[in-house]
Amino acid sequence: MxxxxxxxxxxxxxxxxxxxxxxxxxxxxxxxxxxxxxxxxxxxxxxxxxxxxxxxxxxxxxxxxxxxxxxxxxxxxxxxxxxxxxxxxxxxxxxxxxxxxxxxxxxxxxxxxxxxxxxxxxxxxxxxxxxxxxxxxxxxxxxxxxxxxxxxxxxxxxxxxxxxxxxxxxxxxxxxxxxxxxxxxxxxxxxxxxxxxxxxxxxxxxxxxxxxxxxxxxxxxxxxxxxxxxxxxxxxxxxxxxxxxxxxxxxxxxxxxxxxxxxxxxxxxxxxxxxxxxxxxxxxxxxxxxxxxxxxxxxxxAKVKLLGRMNYHKDVNILFDAAHNVDGINGLVSALNAWHLKIKPTLILGVLKDKDYHEMLDTIVPSVQRIITVTPNNKTRALSAEELAAEILVSYPSVDVEIASDASAAISLAMRVRESSQALIVVTGSFYTLNAIQKDHRI
Missing domain, CATH: 3.40.1190.10 (Mur-like, catalytic domain)
Incomplete structure (x- = not known):
């Protein structure tokens, strides 16, 4: 041993x-x-x-x-x-x-x-x-x-x-x-x-x-x-x-x-x-x-733990999931639906530009209350928070979208704008999104 x-x-x-x-x-x-x-x-x-x-x-x-x-x-x-x-x-x-x-x-x-x-x-x-x-x-x-x-x-x-x-x-x-x-x-x-x-x-x-x-x-x-x-x-x-x-x-x-x-x-x-x-x-x-x-x-x-994969922090009611493609987002959305949440989640989202993020958005946007966009921690492949916000508003003009200046600001903003502490915050879109969030905000 x-x-x-x-x-x-x-x-x-x-x-x-x-x-x-x-x-x-x-x-x-x-x-x-x-x-x-x-x-x-x-x-x-x-x-x-x-x-x-x-x-x-x-x-x-x-x-x-x-x-x-x-x-x-x-x-x-x-x-x-x-x-x-x-x-x-x-x-x-x-x-x-x-x-x-x-x-x-x-x-x-x-x-x-x-x-x-x-x-x-x-x-x-x-x-x-x-x-x-x-x-x-x-x-x-x-x-x-x-x-x-x-x-x-x-x-x-x-x-x-x-x-x-x-x-x-x-x-x-x-x-x-x-x-x-x-x-x-x-x-x-x-x-x-x-x-x-x-x-x-x-x-x-x-x-x-x-x-x-x-x-x-x-x-x-x-x-x-x-x-x-x-x-x-x-x-x-x-x-x-x-x-x-x-x-x-x-x-x-x-x-x-x-x-x-x-x-x-x-x-x-x-x-x-x-x-x-x-x-x-x-x-x-x-x-x-x-x-x-x-x-x-x-x-x-009963003791399985895996950072960033449907990783739930009960004390702050935040879920981290590294869903980074259509199949992963489908799984995440199915889980959210199965929990029958009383309030739709606030979504912190950052994606890579070489992914099929349009279909990812079509899958997850209907299940959330608002979206805060961030830039993933990948200099060459990241879709910027500004570009992602613009893409969302083209297809979903009525959705509440905000842009976070950095990863730490995204968490603070999400906690401030969600209806109550009972409203789940979901961080997803890429491993590089989670990397940026976890580096800047100790959770």
């Missing part, structure tokens, strides 16, 4: 160097570059193949990867297993992307592995610029998890699968797919078929493949075909019957296969679909000889 240590007093020199190293990374997306995965694979070879020393659960899909990973992690930890988790993007700190049992990697440890990797790169005649931001985090996470002897690694793909840095790993223990839907069409596929083919590229020989129960049939057939083609195993599983007994912003009361008494501390009815994947993962691990107890699993589910 890995015991969590209290965060050491942070050395200002380490913190400063960590920030400088992060700033030095190539932060561009290289998702159309066919050479990147082979580059990462080669560096892993130079480092002694850390991925081959780990039991990796590789998770890919359009929506639900992080929520699924958080639930699996809570169940693993409750049953006595230590797990490493690599996920992106982050909300408050870039170190959130590499965690063991929900504890972030320290600046000191990150720099230790970074220096080690740079030294190896130099012995092979290449500079520190050989790897990108995401590739460094991918490789550092694997080295970190090996040396901390975790039982499992929850390894979340960043974008698609084919050219994603996480695709450089050797055959994982399990390959898991959450819902595959339309997103990033300019990068990984023009339609669902192409996106599914890109995502399916992570399936390796020998792995067990687990699929989201409600997967679109087109996407599922692509996954099945790839599984057969590479010699992987499709995990057949009789789906559990999951019924929502009650739903609130705090979470879901569930009945599983006729047995009541399960509480999932993640709100939104759509989380049931992610939870069904978790039950499949647990069943697959049990089939491979791992042990799980019902009561411990129940306790783990």
């Amino acid at each position: 890995i015991v969590a240590k209290p965060e050491e007093k942070r050395d200002i020199r380490l913190v400063t160097r960590y920030r400088n190293v992060i700033k030095s990374f190539d932060n561009k997306w290289h998702v159309l570059d066919d050479t990147r995965v082979s580059i990462v694979r080669e560096v892993l070879d130079w480092l002694g193949n850390p991925d081959q020393k780990l039991k990796i659960i590789h998770i890919a899909g359009t929506n639900g990867k992080s929520s699924t990973g958080a639930m699996v992690g809570a169940v693993l930890q409750a049953n006595g297993y230590d797990y490493g988790r690599f996920s992106s993007p982050y909300i408050k700190s870039s170190r959130e992307q590499i965690c063991i049992n929900d504890n972030m990697i320290s600046e000191k440890d990150f720099l230790t592995y970074y220096d080690r990797i740079v030294a190896v790169l130099k012995t092979h005649g290449v500079s520190a610029k050989h790897l990108t931001y995401f590739e460094y985090f991918t490789i550092i996470s694997l080295c970190y998890f090996v040396e901390h002897h975790v039982d499992f690694v929850l390894f979340e793909a960043g974008l698609g699968g084919l050219r994603d840095a996480t695709n450089a790993i050797s055959s994982p223990l399990l390959t898991v797919f959450t819902k595959i839907s339309i997103d990033h069409q300019n990068l990984i596929g023009r339609n669902l078929l192409e996106i599914a083919e890109n995502t399916a590229a992570i399936i390796k020989p020998g792995t067990w493949v687990i699929d989201y129960a409600g997967q679109d049939l087109t996407a599922r057939q692509v996954l099945k075909n790839k599984t057969l083609a590479v010699g992987a195993k499709w995990f057949e599983y009789q789906q559990d019957q999951i019924t929502i007994a009650n739903t609130t912003p705090a979470g879901l009361d569930l009945i599983i296969n006729g047995t009541p008494g399960y509480f999932l501390s993640m709100s939104g009815a759509f989380q049931v679909h992610n939870f069904s994947i978790v039950l499949q993962i647990k069943a697959a691990l049990m089939a491979q000889g791992y042990h799980f107890e019902v009561e411990k699993t129940r306790q783990g589910l």
